Amino acid sequence: MENGTVITQSDELIQSKPEKVKTPLSEFWRKFKKQKMAMVAATFVLLLIIVALIGPFIAPYSATEPDYDNILSPPSLEHLAGTDAFGRDIFSRIIEGTSISLYVGLTSVFIGAVIGTVLGLLSGYYGGRLDSIIMRICDVLFAFPGILLAIGIIAILGPGLENVIIAVAVFGIPTFARIVRSSTLSIKESVYVESAISIGAPARRIIWKHIFPGTLSSIIVYFTMRIGTSILTAASLSFLGLGAQPPSPEWGAMLSSGRDFLNSAPHVTFFPGLAIFLTVLAFNLLGDGLRDALDPKMKD
Amino acid sequence: MKEKLLEITNLKTYFFTDTGQVPAVNGVDFYIHEGETLGVVGESGCGKSVTSLSVMRLLTDTPGKVVDGSIRFKGKDLLSLSEKEMRKIRGNEIAMIFQEPMTSLNPVYTIGEQIGEAVKLHLKYNKKEAKNHVINMLKLVGIPRAEEIINEYPHQLSGGMRQRIMIAMAMACNPTLLIADEPTTALDVTIQAQILELMKKLKKEKATSIMLITHDLGVVAEMCDRVIVMYAGKVVEEAEVTEIFDNPKHPYTKGLLNSIPKLGQKMDRLDSIPGNVPTPANMPKGCKFAPRCSQVMDICKENEPDLIQVEDGHKCRCFLYQNEMARVVN
Known part of the structure; x- marks a missing residue:
């Protein structure tokens, strides 16, 4: 016995060195950092978040104040991305627009994910008529092309950034509901859920404590990928004049205002377009990387 | 006379599938006394596990449903309890150990x-x-x-x-009743012995009744007081554990016992029971075991025998003894 304790203690000493401990988080990090593309994407996303937070402080010019001396001037050292039809510095506008795009992307996906997850859990766990009703509603929502559905919702609610968030969120609900439902169905069959029922745990507890954590990895992956699409949809709506209203430096609205000068001053549309493209790409690559790192079946 | 802790009468659990209803458990009767260990033995697919899931009412997520019979636990009919009342029993009064410790x-x-x-x-x-x-x-x-x-x-x-x-x-x-569904099947032999030893110890200390589901007759001999043998959703034999091993009546039980290799006996080939458990979709008309039985008679193919008492505390579902009993009565 004496000996046994000594061995365990020394085992623990070895294990307490950080590189030896295998927590789920360190495992995830080890797999994730192997993927170079995902790491680059993650760095870019981190950069975006920082820019979104401190944007107004680092932007060289005001994003909204017109400067009629410098209308549509091409990119130069003074104006890195040129100026728009009101002489506003496009680079500064993109920097300040970052927070709008991220805000819209994150909140809309978050709302969609929360509602979709709850519906998916209920639908998968209880099955039967509730499942049929929820899934048929999802089918109806799926039948609309995404942007059309969003336009429809905006048409009812009226234009504006808040309504864009709601529209994009609604459009995310059915996908989250389906993803969560399918993982719920498979986790529900597992012996540990049966065993939790057999010790008398009530349904609410089984859903939240035993099934929900298992669906989390697919939610995280889809959540990340979804942010890119949401930013794109929000930008499209603003492009159509249904979202952020001028002079707000929203990327889609900037694209829209530049389209009249596409031939004479292409930089007005090019740079906001590039910002949208890179951001969406970064979120998608990050999502891919997360999926590979979170999937237990992907062995090194 | 000991109290009956759990008494199951005429339990019928059917599965409703696209291709029709499948009687997984088809009229099972048995009981467990307080502090007793009952072994439930049978091949895969004979309804052992479905019986235990019916007792725990864990079939709600499956197409399975108890269609007839009663399950009385401490005098309460478990089938008529609300889900809330049932939750108080699960884990508290009846607990379950599953087969797969790796995924449970x-x-x-x-x-x-x-x-x-x-x-x-x-x-x-x-x-x-x-x-x-x-x-x-x-x-x-x-x-x-x-x-x-x-x-x-x-x-x-x-x-x-x-x-x-x-x-x-x-x-x-x-809990007063522990249902162990093949608790040692997934473990290697030395660990099996330890787990059985542990269950025996706990049973002695806590006076828990155990319903031990297994297909391992070695485990039965080690652990149980009484045994029921199930075949195709029905109980075919029921007796004290020593009686089952010394004096098996049903040809199926005999076949099971013969298929165990014996120490010190040189054998080239193990005995086995020919054929498979009939699939519920094409059950034979008479005795369910008739197609595989070595002592099959004409009557077996036509009619199904009842579970009858052949000796004190020893019941068997076979025509071989039905006639014998009839003679005794006459």
């Missing part, structure tokens, strides 16, 4: 949290009391370093350890 524990919670769940649900202990109780349970099932194990995750433990954890979880609220 939730990978995202620590051992302490999982055993503590039942304790918190039923015994209403506070955090500290629950923790102490869990540590005591772990010590009881022979887990070393219990204070540290409660903070570990299932993947850090071996199969034998996990089965001990499952037993600790099942015994945590001191």
